[in-house]
Amino acid sequence: MTQLYSNGVALNMDPSALGELRDSSDISDNTDALRCRMADDGYIFLRSFLDQEVVTAAREEILLKYAIIGEVDTNHSLDDAVYCEQSALLDVNLRAFAKSVRDGSCYKKVVLHERLLGLHERLLGGKVRPFDFRWPRFARPGEGCGVHCDGPYLTRGTNRIFSSWIPLGRVTRIEGALMILEKGPRHADLLKRYLEMDADRDHLEWLGDPRNTRDRFETRWLTTDFEAGDVLCFAMNTVHAALDNQSPTQRCRLSSDSRYQLASDPLDERWNGPDPPAHGRDKVFFPGLGSWNNKDFQDEWKTVDERGRLVISH
Template sequence: MIQTAALPQLWSYGHPLDMDDDKVGLLRPSNDALEDVDELRRRLDTDGYLFMRGLLDRDDVLAARRSMTDRLAGQGLLHPDRDPVDGIIAPGQTLTFKPDLASKNPLVEKVLYSGRLVEFYTRLFGETIRHYDFTWLRCMGPGKGTNPHCDLPYMGRGTHKHMTCWVPYGDVPFELGGLMVLEGSHKRMDLLENYVFRDVDGFCANKPNQVANARNGGWTFTGTLSHNPPQVRAKFGGRWLTTEFRAGDFLTFGMFLVHAATDNRTADRLRISSDSRYQRASEPIDERWVGVEPPGHTLAGKRGRIC
């Protein structure tokens, strides 16, 4: 076990994490197993994630970052006296979810949907793959990170064997806030079963308040597991695992792994990252996330049932 005594105090969703070595740890890179697909699959089964250090072309990732920060600057969201690529927020602006930055962006698509990532998942799945057409793109300013959750409630209408890929666009020191995963949580179905198979876009068609909420694009169930990462860790056991990320890294995991993000503790810097999804082409896919304009969580993606 790598000792974490030298780590700074980390925060997640406004809560200080317990920094003891049995409660917080560092992600294990799996670059040493890159050419051994059986070992990669074993680690994925055992650890619930694969962390690949520098496998993506750093120049391509930074070019994608530049394309996005230039768009943000053009929207007046970045500090006018700084180079946009620095990602310094303009005074008074707040940023979080910006999928428009990835839409019709060939430099982002080059990183995520061609070359090394496609080759990686093709080898890992052992057959032809396909990806979701929607890219989740986040520009996280100072403040709270993402709360603990699993991904399946948001994308569980097709296969349950698809995978998330988290990519940072730029170097991410601890203070900027990055992804963290809860060690071993993907094996705790005793705690997850009543949560993870729910659909955030499902609603009771015989309950007028839920129907009205769905028509407005709302959720009856938000998909959040908790707003308190330390309590989640205490309940599930294991450690919150994270690291300082660099442009060119990626972290991938399945639909049952509990994860969250540490808080951005800087004064004015953005952490830019994307979530993309990959699966075997032979398996069913969630219709909310494919097509020229995927319906996602809009009214078109809602599904009613009699409760």
Template sequence: MAAPHLTPVAADELIYERQQLPKLRSNYGGHLNQSSVGWLKKTPADTSLDEMRMSFEADGYLFIKGLVPREDILDVRQRCFEHLRSTDILKAGTEPEKGIFEATQDPVVHNGVCGRDLPEDLERQKLLKSAHTLPVYLDFLEHSDFRDFIRRLMGWDKDVILKRTFLRHTIPNGLSTGCHYDRICLRAGEDFLIAWVPIGDCAADEGGLMYLEGSTDIGVAMGEEYMESAEYLTPEERIDLLNQNMARDEQLSHNVVELDANIKVKSSSSKRRQWLAADYEAGDVVFHNPYMIHGAVKDENPLARVRLVTDLRYYREGSRVDERWKRDVLRLYDRL
């Protein structure tokens, strides 16, 4: 198949508009068939709240374009990479905001995926952890455009963000997030809202998220099946990410083709579900519910940009939350 036609939006930006998605795959396994992939539905930031709520309820996600000013997101990206510069993550002579990876570096040194396989060097570990307390990042978490929107969308007077946030970078062709639904790792407490924020431009084949279309019902069924199988466990064991009934590292799979085939076999629905992806730009935000199945696309883009994203979880103030996730952000890499 011929490579998809790419049209630069601006000569000085690495952003592209294209009619067809590139080939997508996860950490392991082959590429998805092109008939199995599609585009996420875009929602302009000026869409009415009623329309947004109906779309979120129907689709399980809300992909909002330009919710946060682009320059604010790029400022976070620049400061984060300046903070990590001493790890030699960036190619010499490149601007921190661009986040161009130094290909000669050992990939393990730059694993930012939820703290797994951290480098042995304690100074490098310290830099990865302390990035979560950079003033520019903490300011973003309180960004008025962002937080006010969440409250209006959800109809909440006040919201609570869990202290345990995931600020993570993924290098080109490195290990990224497997396929999962978020309720897996927050089984205690009530349901919550997830915001996935690309900190910088992130094309579909640069490690952006892909969502299994209409998969909320599948996530709910998987959760119920798990709870039935864990009836003999204590309440503490049921919510433990590492108990014997859980998949390794709380992912459903790191092979999206294999997972897709298994879901089709198990699903009673005749509906054809695609994996939906997007060419994300700085300022975009995707909100999804706790049962929506999703995972990162393998970063195979030749631009060699480092993917930098954050995962945030919100509750209505007064809701019952998973207490384990209220720990200080510096304990992100501890076992829950």
């Protein structure tokens, strides 16, 4: 099997270190079983859970926007999502661009899909409120995402939140699939201090390098080859990262993360409201374009000027 990397680090490919996500499709109608699985594993993976056409329409909508700013090469079919290096990135209002992707009508049909809301409602046991902010991702060749839990980034209101990672089209493991660290006996102890932190207040960086993290936790990274329609739902204390995109055809990886909590629970003000402030008004969610350990969120959040133009920091 092809050597996999995450954050530029070669993973240990031995089956004792790298395994397959458990598919919970067979229990998708059984709420008690799903809740137990979430409590035990920290995630629920459901194949073909969403309508493929709804996901594919969101894919097309987002890729077209990336093509407009020159990040996707339209000499190939749009669906091939081939990366184009000569983009207009420096001339674009990234704040407006990111908002147009995040608020796209086809994309919203995925993150607000009634089956997805129903799943979170069953897991949480009440009426659900999706976060107003959403995280659509475009990962260029070579790009991935560092090791972290969502808790420190999202839980100022409540920690009863689930994240759903949704591939917007095929995302195989060599194209930058998400991976989850299997829960083991050391999980709670090793994460105790980390989960008490607040990413903004404590200037949090990634949890560690993927190889050392696995060694420390003494479990396995779990991943799979994802298809349009699959959903991977996980908890705030679930350790995860993305594999580096090694597509041989320069295919960019398109995926989404969205969050859901009980409507009756307090909200994290960073991610909710008509214009969520996120990590600051001068920062735009635009992952990639380098790797710096996520210092000041810069792996995922880019500083922009008052016209929304990218500020290059050296």
